[in-house]
Amino acid sequence: MGFTDPRVKQALGEWAQIAPELGYDPGAFRSKLIWQKDEAVRSHVVIRLKGPRRLILKRVFKAPAGEELVDAIAAQKAAHQRLKDFPKAHAPEVLFASDRVDIVVMAEASGKTLNDHLTGGRDPSQMLRRTGAWLAAFHSAGPVEERTYQPRFMVGHITRMAEAVRANDLAVADPDRFVACCDKVAELARTASGQETVSATKHGDFNLRNILLGPDGETGLDFKPPSSAPVGFDIARVLMDYAELFQPTPQVSGTVLSDRALDAFFGGYDLVSRDDPAVRFLPFVQLLNDWRLIPPDPSQRSWRQKTRYEAIIRLAQNGFGVE
Numbered sequence: 001m002g003f004t005d006p007r008v009k010q011a012l013g014e015w016a017q018i019a020p021e022l023g024y025d026p027g028a029f030r031s032k033l034i035w036q037k038d039e040a041v042r043s044h045v046v047i048r049l050k051g052p053r054r055l056i057l058k059r060v061f062k063a064p065a066g067e068e069l070v071d072a073i074a075a076q077k078a079a080h081q082r083l084k085d086f087p088k089a090h091a092p093e094v095l096f097a098s099d100r101v102d103i104v105v106m107a108e109a110s111g112k113t114l115n116d117h118l119t120g121g122r123d124p125s126q127m128l129r130r131t132g133a134w135l136a137a138f139h140s141a142g143p144v145e146e147r148t149y150q151p152r153f154m155v156g157h158i159t160r161m162a163e164a165v166r167a168n169d170l171a172v173a174d175p176d177r178f179v180a181c182c183d184k185v186a187e188l189a190r191t192a193s194g195q196e197t198v199s200a201t202k203h204g205d206f207n208l209r210n211i212l213l214g215p216d217g218e219t220g221l222d223f224k225p226p227s228s229a230p231v232g233f234d235i236a237r238v239l240m241d242y243a244e245l246f247q248p249t250p251q252v253s254g255t256v257l258s259d260r261a262l263d264a265f266f267g268g269y270d271l272v273s274r275d276d277p278a279v280r281f282l283p284f285v286q287l288l289n290d291w292r293l294i295p296p297d298p299s300q301r302s303w304r305q306k307t308r309y310e311a312i313i314r315l316a317q318n319g320f321g322v323e
Contacts, residue, residue, distance in 0.1 A: 007045050008033055011059035014103055015049065018096055022105070028052055041065075054108040055095070061102070069101040071225030075204075076106075079223055082141035088217030089137035109221070111214020114238075118208065118246050125264040131211055131238060132268030134218035139200035139231050139271050149197040149230060149277040151189040154285045158185045161292060171296045173309060178291060181320040188284055192277035197230045200271070206234040207241045231271055232278025239265060240286040244311045245304070249318055256283050256319035287315055 012031055019026035029051035036045045043062035049055040063069060079091035096105040112120075117127050162182035164170035172178045203210070204224025212219040239257055250258040262274045272279060294309045295301050301309065316322055 005033070005036070005045070007036070007038075007043070007059065007061055008047065011045055011047060011057060011103070014059065015047075015057050015105070018103070018105060022095055024052060029055070031057075048108060049105075056092070056106050056108045058104045058106075059102065068225045072223060073097050073101045073104060075223040075226045078226065079138065079141075079220060083137060086137045086141065089134045089141075090217055090219040091138075091223070092219060092221065109212050109214065109219035110216050111212035111219065113209045114211050114213060114242075115208035115245075117213055118242070124242070124246060125260065125267075127213060128239075128242065128261060128264035129268040130213050130218050132265040134211060134220060134268075135203070135206065135231075135234055135238070136269045136271055138203060138220060139198075139234070142201040143228070144271070145199045145228070146196060147199050147230075149192055149195050149281075151192050151278075151281055154282070155186050155189045158182050158285060158288055161288065170292070172292055173294045173296045173298075174313070177313075177316065177322055178288070180322045181291075181316050182288060184320050184322070185284060185288070188281055192281040195277040197232065197276050197278045198272050199228050199230050201226050202229045203234045203237075206238045208238065208245065211238075230278040230282075232276055232282045235265070235269070235279055236282035236286045240283050240290065243283075243315060244287075244290060244308045247311075249314045253318055254321065256287055256315045284319060287312060287319065291316070 008031075015029075015031075016026040019029070029049040032048045032050070034046050034048050037043060041062065041064045044058060044060040047057040047059075049057055060069065073094060076091055077094050080093050083089050083091050090109060092109050093107040094104060095107065097103070114127055114131055118124060159182070161170060162179045165172055165175050165179050165182075202224070203220060204227070205222055206220070210221045212221065239261060242261060243257055247258055247261055250256065252259070266274050274280075290308065291312050294305055294312070298306075
């Protein structure tokens with residue numbers, strides 16, 4: 001799809017009306033479609049505008065029910081403001097957002113996503129260290145609170161998933177093995193419960209595609225509406241995304257993250273250590289959440305889902321001890 005896509009034509013027509021409000025001549029910009037989705041519940045286009053300034057235009061035509069676009073853009077604006085004092089950690093500046101936030105113009109950040117760097121063969125250790133440094137800056141830029149970690153909410157979540165699979169209300173790939181892994185979560189939680197951790201404002205979807213690493217530093221993308229949570233949630237999200245797509249199976253049984261990955265990430269992240277209780281526990285929960293999203297029918301899986309599922313099974317065998 002390109003400029004023959006009517007969504008792109010509509011978005012550029014709307015940009016022509018917005019540009020003068022920002023002090024720009026729309027004719028001074030060249031346009032390139034860089035991302036699009038066209039699904040039953042989600043439709044949007046992302047266009048690069050290159051001219052007096054490099055900008056990103058995102059036009060949302062359809063979003064899943066309950067997706068809080070207004071709150072998400074408010075979160076990005078807040079992140080940009082909070083990170084202004086950090087020379088290497090950034091969030092894109094939002095220059096324009098419509099009332100419904102279905103049209104957004106923001107400054108383009110430099111760099112490639114962590115996913116692209118890893119796909120291109122870059123050293124994971126350096127990339128993970130930089131990713132950890134950005135997340136530490138983001139977490140420390142807002143309210144930070146020490147608290148006692150209570151994993152019971154995640155145990156309840158996993159228990160409900162297992163019960164739904166047993167009742168045939170939830171279809172997952174390899175359901176017997178999935179349930180067997182779920183049944184081990186409560187015991188893992190007991191080793192983390194009651195220990196001290198740190199809570200901060202959560203990114204909410206900190207995966208390999210939501211951070212750019214470039215010559216000017218690191219930039220976070222696609223923030224979810226703000227909420228406070230143990231920092232281990234964001235850490236587990238990005239490290240398990242890495243583990244399921246790029247990490248070799250750990251050499252130590254009972255683990256899902258390798259020492260090399262943890263050492264690299266925590267070479268940049270300094271609010272907690274790799275021994276934090278949420279950091280130890282939540283990767284197992286994230287693995288099961290990611291497993292649940294894999295289509296049960298192998299023919300319906302994308303190549304990325306196939307790669308992820310193969311790794312999930314290896315990690316489940318190593319981490320949960322379930323064959």
